[in-house]
Amino acid sequence: MGAAFDSISFKASLCDGCGDCMTACSEVKQGASRISIVPGAKAGSFETAICRQCGDPKCVQVCPSGALDKDGGNGVIGWDASKCVDCLLCTAGCSYGGIAVDPKVARVAKCDQCDGDPACVKVCPTGALEFRKAGSIFNEYGAKEDLFVPGLSGCQGCNSELIMRHAMRKIGRNSVLATPPGCIPGMGSVGYNGKTGTKVPVFHPLLTNTASMLSGIRRYYDRIGRKDIVVMALAGDGGTSDCGFHAVSGAAERGEKVLYVCVDNEGYMNTGMQRSGTTPYGSWTSTTPVGEHMKGKTQDAKNLPLIMTAHKCRYVATASTGYMEDLYEKLDRAIEASFEGFSYLHIYSPCPTGWRIPSSKVIEACRMSVDSNFNPLWEYTNRSGLRFTHSPDNAYPITEYVKMIGKYRHLSPDQLAHIQAKVDEQVALLKLMAAESPPPQAAHRAPAGSSTPAGAELTQPARREIARN
Amino acid sequence: MPEAKYLLVGSSHAALEALRAIRLVDPDGSMAMLTRDERLPYSPTILPYVVSGRSGSDQVLLRDPAFFTANNCTYVPNAQAVSLDPKAKAVTLASGEVWRYQSLLIASGAAPAIPPVKGLDGVKYHVLRTLADAEGLRAAMGSAKSAVVLGAGLVGLHAAENLAEAGLKVSVVEMQDHVLPGYFDAKASTRIEDAFIKHGVDLKLKRKVVEVSGPAIRVTLDDGGVIEADLLLVATGVRPVTDWLAGSGIAVDKGVVVDEVMRTNVDGVWAAGDVAQATDFASGKPALIGIIPTAVEQGKIAGQGMAGDSYRKDYAGGLPVNTYRFFGRVALSIGRAAATDGVEAVETESGAYRRLVLEGDRLVGYASVDEPFDVGIMGELIRRRVDLSECKDAFLARPVETGRRLMSEQWR
Numbered sequence: 001m002g003a004a005f006d007s008i009s010f011k012a013s014l015c016d017g018c019g020d021c022m023t024a025c026s027e028v029k030q031g032a033s034r035i036s037i038v039p040g041a042k043a044g045s046f047e048t049a050i051c052r053q054c055g056d057p058k059c060v061q062v063c064p065s066g067a068l069d070k071d072g073g074n075g076v077i078g079w080d081a082s083k084c085v086d087c088l089l090c091t092a093g094c095s096y097g098g099i100a101v102d103p104k105v106a107r108v109a110k111c112d113q114c115d116g117d118p119a120c121v122k123v124c125p126t127g128a129l130e131f132r133k134a135g136s137i138f139n140e141y142g143a144k145e146d147l148f149v150p151g152l153s154g155c156q157g158c159n160s161e162l163i164m165r166h167a168m169r170k171i172g173r174n175s176v177l178a179t180p181p182g183c184i185p186g187m188g189s190v191g192y193n194g195k196t197g198t199k200v201p202v203f204h205p206l207l208t209n210t211a212s213m214l215s216g217i218r219r220y221y222d223r224i225g226r227k228d229i230v231v232m233a234l235a236g237d238g239g240t241s242d243c244g245f246h247a248v249s250g251a252a253e254r255g256e257k258v259l260y261v262c263v264d265n266e267g268y269m270n271t272g273m274q275r276s277g278t279t280p281y282g283s284w285t286s287t288t289p290v291g292e293h294m295k296g297k298t299q300d301a302k303n304l305p306l307i308m309t310a311h312k313c314r315y316v317a318t319a320s321t322g323y324m325e326d327l328y329e330k331l332d333r334a335i336e337a338s339f340e341g342f343s344y345l346h347i348y349s350p351c352p353t354g355w356r357i358p359s360s361k362v363i364e365a366c367r368m369s370v371d372s373n374f375n376p377l378w379e380y381t382n383r384s385g386l387r388f389t390h391s392p393d394n395a396y397p398i399t400e401y402v403k404m405i406g407k408y409r410h411l412s413p414d415q416l417a418h419i420q421a422k423v424d425e426q427v428a429l430l431k432l433m434a435a436e437s438p439p440p441q442a443a444h445r446a447p448a449g450s451s452t453p454a455g456a457e458l459t460q461p462a463r464r465e466i467a468r469n
Numbered sequence: 470m471p472e473a474k475y476l477l478v479g480s481s482h483a484a485l486e487a488l489r490a491i492r493l494v495d496p497d498g499s500m501a502m503l504t505r506d507e508r509l510p511y512s513p514t515i516l517p518y519v520v521s522g523r524s525g526s527d528q529v530l531l532r533d534p535a536f537f538t539a540n541n542c543t544y545v546p547n548a549q550a551v552s553l554d555p556k557a558k559a560v561t562l563a564s565g566e567v568w569r570y571q572s573l574l575i576a577s578g579a580a581p582a583i584p585p586v587k588g589l590d591g592v593k594y595h596v597l598r599t600l601a602d603a604e605g606l607r608a609a610m611g612s613a614k615s616a617v618v619l620g621a622g623l624v625g626l627h628a629a630e631n632l633a634e635a636g637l638k639v640s641v642v643e644m645q646d647h648v649l650p651g652y653f654d655a656k657a658s659t660r661i662e663d664a665f666i667k668h669g670v671d672l673k674l675k676r677k678v679v680e681v682s683g684p685a686i687r688v689t690l691d692d693g694g695v696i697e698a699d700l701l702l703v704a705t706g707v708r709p710v711t712d713w714l715a716g717s718g719i720a721v722d723k724g725v726v727v728d729e730v731m732r733t734n735v736d737g738v739w740a741a742g743d744v745a746q747a748t749d750f751a752s753g754k755p756a757l758i759g760i761i762p763t764a765v766e767q768g769k770i771a772g773q774g775m776a777g778d779s780y781r782k783d784y785a786g787g788l789p790v791n792t793y794r795f796f797g798r799v800a801l802s803i804g805r806a807a808a809t810d811g812v813e814a815v816e817t818e819s820g821a822y823r824r825l826v827l828e829g830d831r832l833v834g835y836a837s838v839d840e841p842f843d844v845g846i847m848g849e850l851i852r853r854r855v856d857l858s859e860c861k862d863a864f865l866a867r868p869v870e871t872g873r874r875l876m877s878e879q880w881r
Contacts, residue, residue, distance in 0.1 A: 012877075038870045038877070041860070047877035049843070058845070061486060061765045064512030065524060066531045083528060085518040088792035092762055092803065092844035096880060097873045101841035106797065 004138035005075025006131060007053060008035075008111070008118055011371070013394045014128035015046040021120035021129055025111075028119040032102035034111040035120050035129075046128075049097030051111040053077055058093035059110075068099075075135065076113050084108070127391060134324040141169045141328075147199045154187040157352040157359020159366065160263045161187060162321050164234050167261060167347075168200070170331045175230040176217055177202045180210040180244060182236030183351075184263065186270035189234070207239045211251035214258045222257070230335055232259035238268045241277040241304045252311035252342040259338035261345045262304065269354040277302045280374075281422065282415045284407040285354075295410055300422055305346040309380045309433075314341030317379035317389075320348045322366030326377055326389050333379070341382075348375045356406020365404050372401040373427050378434070385437035392427050472569040473501040473543070475775055476560060478550050479576030480504035481512060482761050483742025483768035485531065487574050490772025492540050498776070500542040501568065503560070505549035505577075508600055509533065513578075514761060517627035519603040520610070521634065526600055550577065553717040555735045572737055572775040575714070575725055576768065579707035579743035579759055584619070584678075592683030594701040597624050606702065610635050613699035617641075617688050619678060621648040623793065625704035626665070630795055632700075633670050640671040640696045642678055642688065649800075652791040653836055654807040654814075657800060657822055660838045664796050671696075707759060709744040722746050724757050729783040731771035739775055741767035750786030750852065751805050751833065758787035762848075788848055799837075803844050804851045806836035815865050825868060830858040835868070846872040853879070 015037065022033035036049040053075050060068040060077060067084035070077045079099075086107055090099050099110040111118075113131075121131045147168035154161040160183050168175070177200050179189040188197040190204040205213045210233050218231040240248055240262040251258060267285050268274040275285040280301045284290045288297040308316045315337030319327040330345060337343040350357055350365040357365050369375040370390055377390035398420045402408035411419075475491055477484045480502050491500065504510075509530040518524040537544040549563040553573070560568045581596035583589065595606045606628070610616065616632045618625045621643035633639045641648075647658035648665070662672055677691040681701070688696040709724035720726040720734040724746035731739045731747070742764035749756035766784065773781035793800040805812065808826050812833060817823040821840035826833050831854050835847045847868075850857075855875060857864050864871040 036873060038874045040874055041878065047874040049846075049873040049877060052880075058762075058765070061482070062761045064482075064514035064531075064761060065518070065529055083524070085515065085524060086794055087514065087518075088794065088799065088801065088841070088844070089514070089761060089790075091801075091841070092790045092792055092848060093765075094843070094845040095849045096876050097843040097846050097869075100843055101799070103841065106799065 003072065003075070004135035004142070005053065006113075006116065006133045006135040007075075008050065008113060008121060009130045009132045010048045010050065011128050011130070012040065012045065012047060013371070013396060014126045014391075015048070016126055016128075017044070017046045018125065020123045020125060024119040024123040028114060029109070031104060032100075032109050034109055036097065036100075049100070051077060051094075051098030052096060053111075053113070058095070059090035059099050060093075062089045062093040064089060074113070074116065077110065078112065079108065079110055081107070126394075132325065137324050137328055141166065144169045145173075145199070147173065148189065149191075149197050149199070152187040152189070152197060154183070155351075155353040155359075157357075157362045158183070158187070159321055159349040159351065159362050160184060160265060163261075163263050163347050163349055164189070166321070166324075166327070167234065167331060168198070170328060171230050171232065171259075171335060173200055174228055175200050175232055176221075178205050178210050178214055178233040178235070179203075180205050180233065180235050180239040181207050182239055182263075182268075183265065183270040184234050184236070207243045209247050210235055210239060210244050211247040211256070211258065211260060214260070215251050215254065215256040218257050227339065230259055230338060231257070232261060232338065234261050234263060236268070237262055237264040237266060237278040237304070238276040240264075241302060245277075248308075249311065252308060252313050252344065255314070255341045257339055257341060259334055259343045259345070261334075261347060263347055263349045264304070265349045265351040265354065266301070267351075267354060269351045273354040278304060281419055282408060282411050284410065290410045295412065295415065296407070303426065305344065306430075308344045308346075309386065311342065312382045313344050313380075314338075315343040315379070315381055316346075317344075318346045318348070318375060318377055320366045320370050320375060320377060322363055322368075322370055323377060323390060330379060330389070337381070350405070354407070356409070357404060361404060365401070368396065368401045368404060372396040372398050373423050374398060374401050376427060376430060378430060386430065386433040387437045388430070388434055392431070395427075398423055470559075470567055470569055471501070471543075472499070474498040474571045475500040475574070476568055476570035476572070477502045477574045477576060478504075478560060479574070479578055479742065479744070480506060480510040480544070480546075481576070481578055481742065482764040483578075483745075483771070484574060484576040485510055486765050486768030487576065487739075487741060487772030487775065488540060488542060490769045490778065491776040494773070494776040494778045497541065500540070501545055502537070502542055503545045503548040503550060503562070503568065505547070506599060507546050509544070509546075511600060512761065513598055516597050516600070516603040517624070517631055519600065520597070520607050520628060521631040522607065526604060529600075550713045553714055553719065553738075555717055555719070555738060558737060570737075573739070574768075574771055574775065575719070575733070575738065575740040575744055576742045576771075577710040577713070577744050580710050581703060582706045582708040583703060584705050586619075586678050586681055588681040588683075589703070592681055592686060592701065594681075594686075594703050596703055597628055598707065609700050610637060613637055615639070615698040616700040616702060617686060617696045617698040618702045618704055619688075620703070620705035621645070621650075621672070621674070622704060622706060623649065623791070625702070626661075626793075626795065628702050628704060629665065629670055630668070632702075633665075633668050637700070638669070638671075638698075640673060640698065641665070642673045642676050642690065642696070644675070644677055646675055648672070648674070649791070649793070651807060652789065652793075652802045653800065653838075654809070654824060656816065656818065657802070657806075657824065657836050657838050660822055661793075661795055661800055664798060668796060707743065709746070709757065711744060722755065726755070727767075730774050730781060731767050731784065732774060739771040741771040747784055748786040750788045753786060756787060758789055760787075760790055762790050763787040785852060788851060790844060790848065792844060798839055799841050800839075801842060801844055802834070802836035803848050804832070804834035806834040808834055823868075825865060827857070830856050830861060832857065832864075842869050843872055846876045849876055849879070855879075
């Protein structure tokens with residue numbers, strides 16, 4: 001109980017049916033392929049049958065010989081050839097064809113994830129198959145100290161709570177945290193009755209001055225020789241893109257060594273779901289209502305992370321809890337960059353309450369927002385330019401995303417077409433920006449003549465250690 | 470007086486799943502599993518493989534003592550329940566010991582049904598329901614040269630194959646027209662029968678036994694024929710073990726009557742597995758479907774109910790499933806695979822045999838011989854009543870591929 005597992009994921013929209021995965025599997029396993037790619041409903045589309053390594057495995061439950069068992073360590077459902085009596089009842093237990101008869105030997109065969117290095121994934125030329133390691137992240141960081149107190153009053157299924165608990169586990173105790181007005185202090189980060197809701201120093205700036213206050217704190221720490229502190233904000237999109245924007249822009253322009261994390265739930269959700277500058281076109285909010293005449297917000301969202309790239313920040317990235325591995329890698333780079341200059345991380349955060357999404361579907365919405373290019377994942381440095389960290393090709397149509405979300409329920413075909421056009425336009429622009437980028441550099445160094453106070457340099461690995469304390 | 474918050478009577482699939490479901494919600498509540506068997510849990514399905522020698526008796530146990538320690542469950546073997554007093558919430562064992570409970574699961578399974586044949590109680594015969602039975606049959610067949618098996622159901626046929634492969638001259642007597650009645654249609658059964666005949670097994674179909682005499686086994690059939698054999702196996706089906714519930718007020722029909730969440734008519738008492746009479750998926754009517762998948766499903770639902778798990782779902786009804794291996798070959802069936810009335814049956818007979826049974830655009834049954842298919846996928850298509858109108862041609866032509874596609878789509 002409690003362990004999470006890595007898994008092979010299949011993204012149907014990227015599969016071209018080449019069958020290389022099956023060939024590779026057959027070769028490695030010397031028998032029938034454990035993954036099967038079959039034609040989909042539409043010409044040129046494909047589906048798969050592969051063991052899902054279920055958490056509640058029916059194949060194991062119906063096995064009369066004890067030959068199948070789920071490994072508590074890696075989550076793989078293992079098959080013991082010596083115990084198996086070939087009764088095939090397991091094939092009746094599986095709803096997905098994940099354990100099937102290898103006709104040559106008339107015994108069952110199933111995926112064992114090749115000891116954590118699946119042969120099928122390695123040969124997949126389109127990226128349709130991925131080995132997702134979010135499970136390892138949950139296991140590694142779940143065991144670390146949670147730097148927020150238990151019992152925060154977030155809504156059920158709150159994605160922002162997930163973001164802050166993960167981010168702070170990664171960033172660690174050596175940090176000073178600003179949480180300007182928004183959901184994060186609203187659910188208790190700044191605490192009650194004189195006690196904070198975090199286990200790191202936390203303060204509650206105004207919506208307007210978060211980045212300014214962080215600048216001062218960083219300069220003070222630099223002055224007293226504490227170069228190891230991550231000075232950071234967990235701020236909402238309103239406090240970042242609207243009323244706090246001048247402070248953010250100023251701090252970025254000055255190159256302040258700050259980690260600024262914007263948790264973007266596309267509006268002022270804790271005060272009653274009012275629109276913000278990042279609320280997308282067409283969204284219902286309490287200030288962009290849906291009725292006979294008005295049909296949600298009539299303006300497009302501003303693309304704040306793109307605006308931040310124009311500040312020549314040390315690091316700018318977009319991230320989503322739907323792609324945890326990516327988020328964790330970006331946190332690493334963002335922390336590192338925050339010792340050298342302004343580091344800006346924009347994390348999309350679907351809001352079950354304000355967007356009208358069932359809490360059980362929040363992560364799915366996160367994932368679909370990326371997979372539909374509504375929120376493409378990319379990163380930017382002032383050295384290497386912009387690069388996608390998740391392919392924007394073969395995206396789902398935007399309708400697949402908006403249909404999951406209640407605040408878009410009223411959208412007319414015209415409005416949908418408008419959103420799709422804007423999404424396409426945005427991706428086209430990002431592709432132009434990404435076209436000339438060299439591959440990302442492993443390490444960044446402070447530019448000569450930086451206007452930030454130059455403290456004693458720490459080596460990169462040392463900083464990483466500190467950051468991960 | 471020993472006491473348990475959760476008392477599970479029985480130790481096979483249904484009880485084990487109930488245990489698991491309870492422990493997901495309540496890790497600490499006291500629990501005990503009582504079984505009339507002397508061993509750790511095992512599955513009756515494994516027994517033919519113990520008879521054949523493919524599996525050793527000690528290798529087929531489904532759980533070890535460490536499992537029960539880890540799950541905080543007292544495992545009590547040699548504990549045959551003989552009566553239940555729901556008012557006192559107490560189960561009395563043959564030893565006289567009385568167990569108190571808060572919630573009780575009746576998962577006492579089934580036992581061989583012995584037909585009322587003249588002379589049968591006067592001779593030594595074998596049955597195959599426990600490990601001890603399997604070990605006994607294995608020992609007996611070592612010295613026997615011939616055997617007669619009453620019943621051509623799964624147990625009878627498995628045993629007949631074991632005996633024939635061990636070199637015995639085997640006869641099988643079956644009342645019905647075909648072997649494995651109910652699971653397979655005549656064409657599929659004929660293929661299985663041919664294999665048995667090819668391996669020297671004498672199949673006496675449409676025959677009843679009128680008298681058995683001993684000590685050297687002599688079986689007289691209704692056509693006057695006589696079979697002499699060294700060994701007699703009675704495999705004419707099973708009946709739920711409910712005798713210990715007499716006088717308890719628990720409603721028993723063919724099995725213990727349960728509602729859609731496996732509750733009996735008495736508060737605090739659930740039933741699951743071979744002993745329970747739940748509903749049949751196809752007809753919605755009460756039915757005994759004594760197979761592992763239904764035991765697993767029922768055990769889980771009962772356990773959830775006992776522990777107050779709010780994620781409990783109603784039992785959707787049992788679907789007959791049969792994965793049968795004979796002489797290295799494969800015969801599979803699910804749902805109403807032998808149905809003929811009011812359904813469309815699409816049969817393929819060149820080479821392997823395949824029979825798809827549809828009602829309108831929905832799959833209701835599927836059987837095959839010598840051609841494996843994803844039984845679980847077809848089961849889901851039946852259970853979810855998936856509309857196949859968009860892909861019926863593809864499904865009929867390539868059922869496995871199309872089934873995989875459909876379930877892959879359902880996953881998203």
